[in-house]
Amino acid sequence: QGLPTGGEIVRDYLAPLGRLPAIAANLKLGAEVTAITRQGHDKVANEGRKDAPFVIRYRDGGGEHRFLARAVIDASGTWWRPNPIGIDGLPVAGEGKASARIAYGIPDVVGKAREDYAGKRILVIGGGHSAINVALALMELQDGAPGTEIFWALRHANIERLLGGGLNDQLPERGALGLAARQAMADGRLNMLAGFAVDRIETQGEKLAVDAHLAGKPFSMAVDRIVVTTGFRPDLSFLDEIRIALDPVVEAPPALAPLIDPNFHSCGTVPAHGIAELAQPEPGFTIVGSKSYGRAPTFLMATGYEQVRSVVADIAGDHAAAREVRLVLPETGVCSAVGVATVSESAGCCGGP
Incomplete structure (x- = not known):
């Protein structure tokens, strides 16, 4: 609670x-899992497959190891595979070379990484909860380091989608994030760049030169640091020998994908689900948690808890309990597609570089 x-x-x-x-x-x-397979079976082999135990290979400080398992629940998440800056899903030119000055996810800007950001010109790219958290943390840093400049770039051009449900959000703290961001914009503390797409990054001395398009027009700026909060994608590299089925769009289980596709659904419109939607062609293997949502950004921890309850009940043989999935998800919020308002080109940047 x-x-x-x-x-x-x-x-x-x-x-x-x-x-x-x-x-x-x-x-x-x-420990890091490097591969999962069936004992004595590659991906193609059928005979005796369902009765063969899983083989999990992993490595740690002591070297390479393996053990056997009757069932596998992959809850490895997506945190270690952040999306790159490119709006096309690929790194932009120069992104790799500039990696020492680019952070992905939510860096500790007021703690361990403070010296990297205090008094600097920072570009935050992204339009979800992670971006809001980074922007608000940078504002906290700004209170003690007034020279800090914050530029917040959104790939899309709708501010309301970013700010979410506010006081109407059924998750109050999530709504508070949007309200705080809205107030920061009104106070002029955040330099908003809406409809922003990076083309190239070039290191020029102590600065990063960013060539982009803003609201469809060429745009350039120089910053000290970039924080990328453009989402995550699942790591499937260690599942090559496991028979899995994934939707071609969001990379989620096929039965789950149409329920969570962000092109059509928000957090609150995703129905309760469990083993029936998560089942894979490989008996005994299941993907749960944020990884089960693939590239969809609408995952809530409450969803993951219910997924795990259902999957574990199925493994234990209580199939009735596994299918009695009961969960009421909250409406509205940053991950909602409701109430979208387009920002005009003139309003796309409040406080230019």
Whole structure:
């Protein structure tokens, strides 16, 4: 019922859970799964496949290892595969060379990374919760380092879609993010660049020269740092020998994809779902959590909890409970497609470079 941070979830839930004897004996920390397959079977082999245990290969500080499992739940998320800057899904020219001055996700701008951002000219690219959090954190930094300039670039040209449901949001803290961002814009503390698409980044001394298009017209600016919050995508590289089926658009399970496609749905319009929508052609293998949503940005943690409950019930043989998925998801918010208003070209930037 609370609103814990990631650190609090680790401290108050995951760490105590990991200390339970039944879990601690089988918990592998500092490990990276490199491959999953069926024992004695490649992807093509059929005979005896469903009765063969899974083989999980992983590496840690001690080298390469493997173990067997009856079932596999892939809850590895998408955090380690952020989307690049390019609006076409590819890195823009010069993005790789400038990587030392580009952060992806939500850097700790008021903590560990403070010196990288204090008093600097910062470009934040993205239009979701991560972008709002970064922008608000940079404003907090700005309070103690007045020379800090914040430019917030949106790929689309609709501010209302970014700000979400506000006081009408059924998740109050999510609505508060949009309200805080709206107030910051009104106060002129955020330099908004709507309808922004980067073409090229070039390192010029201590600066990054950004060539882009703003509202369809050529636009250039120089910044010290860039924070990219353009979403994430699933890592499927270690599943080559597993039979999985994914939607070609959002890379989610085919039965789930039409329910979460951001072209048609918001967080609140996604119906409750579980094993029936998550099942894969490989019996005993399931993808849950944010990774199950593929590239769709509408995932809520409550959804993941219900997914896991359903999948675990199915593995335990309680198929009736597995299919009794009951979850009421909140309407409105940043991930809602309702109430979209287009921003004019003249309003696309309030406070030019």
